[in-house]
Amino acid sequence: MNPKTQGLSLLVGAALLALAGAASAQTVRIANQGDALSLDPHSLNESLQLSVDSNAYEALVGWNKKLEMEPRLATSWKQTSPTVWRFELRKGVQFYDGTPFTADDVVFTMGRIMADGSDMKSYGTDVKETRKIDDHTIEIETKSPQPILPQILSQVYIMSKKWCEANDAVKPVDRRKGVENTASFKTNGTGPYHVRERQPGVRTVFVRNPRYWGKIEGNAQEVIFTPIANPATRVAALLSGEIDVMEPVPVQDIARVNANAGTRVIAGPELRTIFLGMDQKRDELQFSSVKGKNPFKDVRVRKAFYQAIDIEGIKKTVMRGQSRPTALMVGPGINGWTEAQDKRFPYDVAAAKKLLVEAGYPDGFEVTMNCPNDRYVNDGQICQTVAANLSKIGVKINLQAETKGTYFPKILRRDTSFYLLGWTPSTYDAHNVLNAIMHCPDDKTGAGQFNLGSYCNPKLDELTAKIGAETDQAKRNAMIKEAFQMHIDDVGHLPLHQQMLAWGVSKKVDLVQLADNYMPFKWITIKP
Template sequence: MNFRKTLAAALVTSAMASMGVASAQTIRIGNQGDALSMDPHSLNESLQLSVTNNVYEPLVARDRNLNLVPGLATSWRQTSPSVWRFELRKGVKFHDGAPFTADDVLFTFARASGEGSDMKSYTNDVKEVRKINDFTVDIETKGPFPILPDVLSLLFIMNKKWSEDNQAQRPVDRRKGIENAASFRANGTGPFRLRERQPNVKTSFVRNGSYWGKIEGNVVNVEYTPIGNDATRVAALLSGQVDVIEPVPLQDVARINASGKSKVMQGPELRTIFLGMDQKRDELLYSNIKGKNPFKDKRVRQAFYQAIDINGIQRTVMRGASKPTALMVGPGINGFDASMNNRLPYDPDGAKKLLADAGYPNGFEVAMNCPNDRYVNDGGICQAVAANLARIGVKINLQAETKGTYFPKILRRDTSFYMLGWTPGTYDSHNALNALMRCVDDKGSGQFNLGAYCNPKLDELTVKIQSETDKAKRDAMIKEAFQLHTDDIGHLPLHQQALAWGVANNVELVQLADNFMPFRFMSVKAGK
């Protein structure tokens, strides 16, 4: 007997029985990339967190409007400026039947803040997590931290015993290529269970028939398939081989809408796409300049900024589906200030002069790392940037690759010039300041500041911002911090991209501005 097939059949039967339906509803999703692991602490990347968010849950969750709602904690309150008490939900079971308790919360925080974790920027300001009883924990922060519940909404709880039994006490370390059982198996409390994992081929999920909460949709099975080729992904949707695709190639939006079988759901996304530069090493790893680092010179960073024709990229590469930005956060993020969102002018001649003033009148050569299957038209954007920089004498050796190899490389900081996209998981500017712009330490500050930009004054402001409760004062400090970063040209912000999902006409789902795709909101309409 094939135990896996028997178990899967039992899970489907249980789910169908709990729904009271005669046949299992299935949704087939085609995405341009795959989640790199089922480990919820191994990669702080939206696609991976979107997938694992269906299997695992945080203490504090978000609803279909991105508002905070109770998750594995039923309530939370501050008992002092630096201590939060969380009352945990009783009667919740992990997918293997084990009960959820405070021990799992303590284990998760230790795991997420430990070696190999990519979620340290969510725990770096936590001083201690204490068990009060089986269903109450206190979380003490290093200072007042009023947005702690927002921060915890992407920290997914794992089962302590399962992790220990499966030698998965530490996260899968994407930087070192180290795998463990949590990469291929999962044991969460969420509305869907992992049924089968075939990396880069297909991952299957089944509705959790014993889920503690309400599942609004009627879907029982979800088949998630990576389809990297744009034309193949669109063809799969139009032929009915898949029901949902993400993203829709911008050139195919009209064709899908005219098909009569599917439609394109479009909307603003909270993600900002930007470029980063190694500003720490005394000599760049991948450049023809020896003995020094051009990116340490603000004039060089400014030359790169003003050489990029962002309006041309918006027009030709993004087909209008982007909003150029001067900031590292966009509209919809708390602290965004439209009055600051003014880019330096596109000025190739001025950029050439800046390079010459910095001692590079003939430009120089540098490698640029870029994914080609993560963001909307990411490869095309990097090609356009390379062409723009060639006009000022900078030769870009473009290295575009699948995100499966791209992210481990840049997360090791094995890069001189790179692309990254960022959606603040807290929907607050502090998240971007803490993760992207703060000076790097070994506790999680600046964990995704991969070029090691550093301004101690910005660090001081970031610490004050996280504890300030007066909104006006807090907004003023955020503005000051962003102005410091802008003046330093710490990164090269490009744009906010737009969401574009292709959806069959018989499918209903919720499109969230953080680009998460919750299975619990999906339904297949009858009679279609």
């Protein structure tokens, strides 16, 4: 055994031993293929991190078990004018350290998400000003009418102004630069759980917050979250009873987990869309054999890549049927999706070769592809299959697959030519993906913050602004359809599929699976 493998085995073994030793009737042990990269809720707009952090931190509004909006730190909200929303804040709420929650914390948080290093700027794109009216009332003024502002704010977790100032955490950690601060490792939220212990990459231990203002329906007193990257080790830990919950279950192991006497798989559709992005900004494509120009600036090259990908083959062989191929950047369950538009360009190798010839690349070219191998379902295998598909049209892919801990900082710096990403619209509305993924990048407003290949169509941006301000639902959906068609015609990104959720769960555990892949600990019950 080489030293690296030995070290990984020892790390996983130590984590499983700790889990086994901590087992009790009201301890829930959860394993995931990756870790939350930070406890700072504004440092990375990634659903696993936001899911984990949401157990300690809360937003003004949230989502119930049916994904319907409900009050959290705000008890009510209303528009007092086309561009002003007023929020009445919950009284009697305390942060974990005992500091009262007030309007000052909301004003501070809305400024923090727009600070340097924040990965949440796209949530404040349309905000002009956040004003304190009194200790338990705030107003948010937007630059134009914003009918879905409460939905947008559901991902903006409120932090204590006093605690952040005292702990040198006024600004979020910057994942692009590897900068850390106290908020990276400690929590001080208003949520139902608090982090007692944090060992990045090893385990994070949550305990109930005795100051929590709301009801905790489950009985978990302690939750131990452990990253176990190796799928076989993760499954074995579930089957042996060393852990109680795991996700994702490898598609090839679903039948095995269901056949085991003490475990089951909870499966369902996920709102996340997996897609490929390409650098369309640089005049010369880096990490490529092409010199002096950028082939991805040519729509014919982008379409050639699209038509060379055998998406049904990926569904059958890589995903074992647990995916839904898509032509859109959103799927069913997101407002703005229509079945009529969700028709992919046909898989056609001959047509793809012809497009490359027309674009001036008859022999193809070489380019590096960046991919995570521990973030999405079978992400590494997907990228391997895409590389094999593209080889059929003369494109040589140098695949760089790595853990998300190093992957995300790299692509967030736009230090990539070709990459894989997944996106779940947190508002369950198409405007979210239009603004964050398809908008021309604007560092000042935060629009296009996750458009990492810098696709840009100013007409689509104009339409996105109109969609954000339109209150007539029929007109709004018609504009969304028009915007999506622009993106389809431009081949702005290469949509692949919506993956299916598969959680492995002990039969002693009851929990709620949400289509956004969040896992609230307050709804978990474990039987002796």
